Amino acid sequence: MRTFVKYAALTLFAIPWVLVPVWLVVVNSFKPAGEAAELGLGLPRTWAIAENYATVLDRGGYVAGLFNSLKVTVPIVLAVVFLGAAAAWAFGRSRSRWLQAAYFVTGLSILLPPSIIPTVYLLRALSLDGGTLGYVLTMTGCRLGIVIFLATGFVRAFPRDLEDAAAIDGASRRQIFVRILLPLLRPVLFVGGVILVINVWNDFFFALFLLQGSSNATLPLALFQFASGTLQSLNWNLVFAHVLLTTLPLVAVYVVAQKRVLAGLTEGALKG
Amino acid sequence: MRNNRAAPPWAHRWALPAMVLVTVFFVAPFLLNVRFAFSSWTSFRAEITWNGLENFGTLIDQDLLANAVTVTVLYAVLCMAIQNTVSLSLALALQRTSRINTIFRSAFFLPTLISPLAAGYIWRGLLAPDGAVNSFLGIEWAWLGEPSTALLVVAFIDAWKWSGLITLVYIAGLNSIPRSLLESATVDGAGPWTRFRRVVFPMLAPALTFNVAVTLVGALSAYDVIAATTGGGPGDHTRALNVVMRQQWGQGFFGSASALGFTVTLLVIATAVPLVWWLRRREVAG
Structure with a gap:
C-alpha cells in the first residue's frame, strides 16, 4: 500500500515535471503558427510537420549548428579527458611543490566563474577571437579542473606497485599510461565525460561571447538567434521544432547509453 | 616508505599540457579581470587605463x-x-536500484539533457498567460511578466533543468550510508523520521556540501534561462549581474562589464569559502 502511494505520487509529479514539457514541445512543433500561438496541449487541428521542420532546417541554421556543435564538443571532450587524466596522474604520484601549487590552482578553476570579458580580450590578442579554435581552447582550459580533480583522487587511492612493476619490466611512461592508468581511471573519466558532453553541447554563455557570425554558431547559439529573429512574439511552432532538433542528438545518445550513464553517475560520482 | 617529495622526472612533463591550457585560458583571464574591473576601457576609447573604483561608481549611479x-x-x-528540496x-x-526506480530516475534525468536556453523557451510557453499551467489552474497570470513571480519562476526553471543530476548525486550519497547503521538505529527503536534526522541526514553531509555549494555557486552565474525568458524584466526584477554585464558589453562599456564579472567572482568567493568551511565542520562533528 505504501509502495503504491509512493509510485502514484511519483507519477503525479512526473506528469507536470517531465511529461507535459516534452509533450508541449513535440505537439506544438507539429502545428501551424496560428494554432501553436495558443500554446495548447491538444493535438494539431492542421498538421504542419513538414513545413515547420523544413523552415528550421532552412532558416534556423540547424545543419550548420549541428556540424559546429560536433566540431567543438568532440575535441573539447577528448582534450579534457586525456590531458586531464595525464595531469591527474602527475598530481596523484608526485608531491613536488610546483605540482601541488598547480593542483590547487586547478581546484580553484572549478569553483570560480570564468572571466569571459578578459578572455575575449586575450583571444583577440592571440588572433583567435570569434572562431572555433579559440572557443575550444577556452572551454578546455576552463573545464579541465573538474576532471583533474575527480581523477587525481582516484590515482591517489590506487597503489603504485603495478606501475612500478611495469616500469621495471621496461614499459615506457606512455605504455603504462595507456595500458594501466586509463583502464583504471575509466569509471571516473566516463562520469567526467558525460557531464562534459552535457555541459559543452548545451553551452550558450561562452558561445555567445566567443563565437562570432552565424557560420560559427553552435546549436544553442543558432536557437537563440533564430528565436530572437522572430522579434516580439515567438513563432512557437518553429521555436519548439528547433528546441526538439537541438535536444535530439543528446537524447538519442542518452537513450542508447542511459544504463551506463545513470549507473556511472550514481556509483562513480562521489568515489575517489 | 617511499620518498614522494621529489617529483618523478616524468611528472612535470605529463601535467604540462593541461596546466598550460588552465593557465592561459583560465588563470590569465582571471588576473586580467582584476585589472580591467578597475580600468577605463570602452569601445570609444580603446586605451586601457587604471581608474580605481570609477566603474563601480558609475554602475551605482x-x-x-x-x-x-x-x-x-x-x-x-x-x-x-x-x-x-526536489532532488x-x-x-x-x-x-x-530496482527496475521501476531506474525508469523514474531515467525520466527525471531528462531535463538535465536540455539546454538551459531551451528550458527557458519551454517554460515560457507553459507559463504564458494563456498557456497550459494557467488553463489547468483556471487563472490568468503572467508568471514571467509580474514582478512578484518573475524571479521565482526563472530560478525554478534553472532548478528544473539541473534537478536530475543533483538527484543522482544524492542517491550516491544515500547509498554510501552503511546499512548496519540504519539497522542498529531501528533496533534501538528509532522511527523513520528519527532515522532520517539522526542518521541519514548527518551521513549525507558530503553530498549535501557538494550539492549546496555547486547549486549556489552555479546559480550566481545565471544568464541562459533569463536570456530565454525575461531578458532581465519586468523592469529590472530579473536583471542579474551577468545580464547587466552582457548589456554593458553590448554598449561598449568593457570596463564596467569587467567590473560586473568581477562582482560575480567576489560573490562566489564570499559564498563558497564560508559555506564549504561550515559544512565541512558540521560533517566532521556529525
Whole structure:
C-alpha cells in the first residue's frame, strides 16, 4: 500500500515535471503558427510537420549548428579527458611543490566563474577571437579542473606497485599510461565525460561571447538567434521544432547509453 | 616508505599540457579581470587605463549594481532551495536500484539533457498567460511578466533543468550510508523520521556540501534561462549581474562589464569559502 502511494505520487509529479514539457514541445512543433500561438496541449487541428521542420532546417541554421556543435564538443571532450587524466596522474604520484601549487590552482578553476570579458580580450590578442579554435581552447582550459580533480583522487587511492612493476619490466611512461592508468581511471573519466558532453553541447554563455557570425554558431547559439529573429512574439511552432532538433542528438545518445550513464553517475560520482 | 617529495622526472612533463591550457585560458583571464574591473576601457576609447573604483561608481549611479547583486543572490538562494528540496525528495524515493526506480530516475534525468536556453523557451510557453499551467489552474497570470513571480519562476526553471543530476548525486550519497547503521538505529527503536534526522541526514553531509555549494555557486552565474525568458524584466526584477554585464558589453562599456564579472567572482568567493568551511565542520562533528 505504501509502495503504491509512493509510485502514484511519483507519477503525479512526473506528469507536470517531465511529461507535459516534452509533450508541449513535440505537439506544438507539429502545428501551424496560428494554432501553436495558443500554446495548447491538444493535438494539431492542421498538421504542419513538414513545413515547420523544413523552415528550421532552412532558416534556423540547424545543419550548420549541428556540424559546429560536433566540431567543438568532440575535441573539447577528448582534450579534457586525456590531458586531464595525464595531469591527474602527475598530481596523484608526485608531491613536488610546483605540482601541488598547480593542483590547487586547478581546484580553484572549478569553483570560480570564468572571466569571459578578459578572455575575449586575450583571444583577440592571440588572433583567435570569434572562431572555433579559440572557443575550444577556452572551454578546455576552463573545464579541465573538474576532471583533474575527480581523477587525481582516484590515482591517489590506487597503489603504485603495478606501475612500478611495469616500469621495471621496461614499459615506457606512455605504455603504462595507456595500458594501466586509463583502464583504471575509466569509471571516473566516463562520469567526467558525460557531464562534459552535457555541459559543452548545451553551452550558450561562452558561445555567445566567443563565437562570432552565424557560420560559427553552435546549436544553442543558432536557437537563440533564430528565436530572437522572430522579434516580439515567438513563432512557437518553429521555436519548439528547433528546441526538439537541438535536444535530439543528446537524447538519442542518452537513450542508447542511459544504463551506463545513470549507473556511472550514481556509483562513480562521489568515489575517489 | 617511499620518498614522494621529489617529483618523478616524468611528472612535470605529463601535467604540462593541461596546466598550460588552465593557465592561459583560465588563470590569465582571471588576473586580467582584476585589472580591467578597475580600468577605463570602452569601445570609444580603446586605451586601457587604471581608474580605481570609477566603474563601480558609475554602475551605482545608474542604479544597476545594487539591484543586480540583490537579484543574483536571491536567484541563487531560490534556485538552490528548490533544486535541493526536489532532488533530495526524489533521491529518497528512488534510492533503491530496482527496475521501476531506474525508469523514474531515467525520466527525471531528462531535463538535465536540455539546454538551459531551451528550458527557458519551454517554460515560457507553459507559463504564458494563456498557456497550459494557467488553463489547468483556471487563472490568468503572467508568471514571467509580474514582478512578484518573475524571479521565482526563472530560478525554478534553472532548478528544473539541473534537478536530475543533483538527484543522482544524492542517491550516491544515500547509498554510501552503511546499512548496519540504519539497522542498529531501528533496533534501538528509532522511527523513520528519527532515522532520517539522526542518521541519514548527518551521513549525507558530503553530498549535501557538494550539492549546496555547486547549486549556489552555479546559480550566481545565471544568464541562459533569463536570456530565454525575461531578458532581465519586468523592469529590472530579473536583471542579474551577468545580464547587466552582457548589456554593458553590448554598449561598449568593457570596463564596467569587467567590473560586473568581477562582482560575480567576489560573490562566489564570499559564498563558497564560508559555506564549504561550515559544512565541512558540521560533517566532521556529525
